[in-house]
Amino acid sequence: MEAFERLLLKAQEIINSLEEWAERSRRHSIYVTEVVQSTPTYTPEAVDVELAEELKQALKGIVDGDLAAHMQKMTAEERVQFIEQTILPLVASKMSINYNKLEWLEEESRLCGYYNRTREVIALNMAYVASNDYKLLTILLNTIIHECKHARQWAAVEGADFGYSQELINKWKRNIEDYISPRESDEGYVKQPLEFDATEFANSIIDERIIFEK
């Protein structure tokens, strides 16, 4: 009898686990559908409006004019130094994010860069500084801001007080729980709160959409 009761307990454990996973799967599926069906518009909170303005002014303080055009005139080595010693420290400090170091990637894909939250490392693809192509340099500068914005979102979710509303932080938290990879949905990936915010924030400072211009 005791053995049978143990079996029943085990059965209940299995049922609970199945139900928990089914619920998580349903929750994820509903979230992806909601995101895909949404038409997000960028309405930054006051703190980001202010931050974007500060960043623009700070970058203008380095070069009064087009930053990518300025970098075009440098050698590849000078561009690396410029990013390491001037641009990244300035952007990170203005955005109040921590990073231990910058790593340069030899990446064969189109990936321009990322932020690793565990090691607090910013990584950038060497190919984007090797050339003096205006569009690539613009994408590189945009990526630095984009990845720093992810670092800031992460810090905000973990409790750093930047002044974001609780509603926005909850939105990011929810998105972290059910992040949408492009393999799952290209459309969902673009429209999800974390990516949409990072993309639009970066574009409000250095617009990578110039690549669509002639």
Added chain:
Amino acid sequence: MNYINLLNYLMNKKGENLSFVQAVRNIGRIRKMDPQIKQSLEKFLETGRCSHTEAGVSFTELIGSEGMKPVRAFLMLDWLKREPTMALRYMALRGIHADLSEVGSAKVASQIDEENIDKSDI
């Protein structure tokens, strides 16, 4: 649309090789697709061919140079039809920014130990 055939294709190793849950999720999204694109998918399941193009982007291009699996390509065509500007911009910049769930395998120029790179990149 014969959804049983579609489910079989999605779960088939020679098809999309998805789990049952993933296949059911995909069917839910396919059901909401534009009727013409659904028709092209149905034809593709029967013949293995598709000449559908949306906003100048062809199915062949999506599975060829862009390396997408067929169902992903059909969902992309659906998005291209509904929101061509946003979808085309995404296509142009696809893969440039890191996918929070995946990056970490990138090779570091200074040859740091790749095993130490975890999956927590964003």
